[in-house]
Amino acid sequence: MASNPHKRDYSITGPENQRAQERGLATAEWYTSPIPRQRLKELMKRKDGPAIRDTFIWFGSLALVGLIAYQTWGTWWAVPAFLVYGILYATPGDSRWHECGHGTAFKTPWMNEVIYQIASFMVLRSATPWRWSHARHHTDTIIVGRDPEIITERPPVWKILLMQIFHLYGGPVELKRVILHVFGRLDKQEREYIPASEYGKTFWEARVYAFVILGVIAACIYTGSILPAMFIFLPSFYGGAVVILFGITQHLGLHEDVLDHRLNTRTVYMNPIFRFLYWNMNYHTEHHMFPMVPYHALPQLHQEMKHDCPAASPSLWAALKEVVAALIKQKDNPAYVIERPLPDTARPYVYGIRQDGDEAAVTNGTAS
């Protein structure tokens, strides 16, 4: 099969990894917006209250909708009931996985860890490997060959995006990895970012996942029905639509290989229900620039830094339209990116690495 010479290799074990390191894009210093230290400290303050409240609301509504879904099983009403259950299972599963993984959602460390482990299973992301994958995503955000969490490459692979509506791309990849982990092995990509000291933990977590999944399968066989799996395990797939809709707004259509989150990350205004489901991750530029600020303080952080950032997308719908239009353009022109003007009050964009006292890096030219 002839390969396209312009197509980049997005794997983190390929030649782009080396190239990024040579260009100074790996483990580099990133731009941060100027926020007074005192104010930042206030915003970074940890609390248990909001996350405990939100966790009760989440599990409470899951139980309620689950009960309705159970009672409608065998009728057509089960379709919308389980759809709501699945969305409520997977969408907060994704955002709770994320926030608790950062250890910022709760003040109390064990609470973050418990919810992290539960949510990781709910979205079928092996807890320890994904902790390290996400650390790399923060170190090298959308740096080709370095970031393992780039949703799709340029030109986009539509098949992956469409399959992800039901988690049918990432899900099977992850299940394959779980099987490898159960037998004490890792795939090549994981070895890039998981340190050897974490292998044992990875393998034991996979054995717990396998135990739960096999338990659900056994329950299905015992009851002669897929109903048990409709509550645990299958929602990770059938409930995935909102996860991918939120997820593609984070970085797609924007720059690759830059060291300024204002260029590669998007903040989107969302309604309170979406913000609850997403735990304010719609303030994504803010989160990437200051990952120590907990989710409940992100709206305030946004107020502190919006004078230094491009305008936020006005709604989820607007962001999705922008993303899809950019992906369509990138099909023929992979170099296409959305250029977003900064307000007059902002500092200029930082595209590349900073040399000592070098103003050249702080330009409005484009990165290659």
Add this chain to the structure above:
Amino acid sequence: MSIAQWVEACAAEEIEVEDVIRFDYGDRTFAIYRTENSKYYASDGYCTHEPVHLADGLVMGDVIECPKHNGRFDIPTGAAKRRPVCIALKTYPVKIEEGKVLIQID
């Protein structure tokens, strides 16, 4: 073999309770902490996970959280407390004399 020496880092008042500042000495960088109970400590200034300044982090009680990936260290001992940090921080003795923070570096 280098000989340990006491070096003046800053005025004790310069660091707020539950805060951390950066102190550069020669080509080395340290982090000086004042914890919740107003005790002073010092460690290497960079996180052991990646070269990020801990002085940009958050002091919570006796713990410092790194600004990059939220890894945590125990300030008095330097022990790694939360992934992704696995390697302990090197710590240095600290004393307060005449309102100054002195750290002993080797």
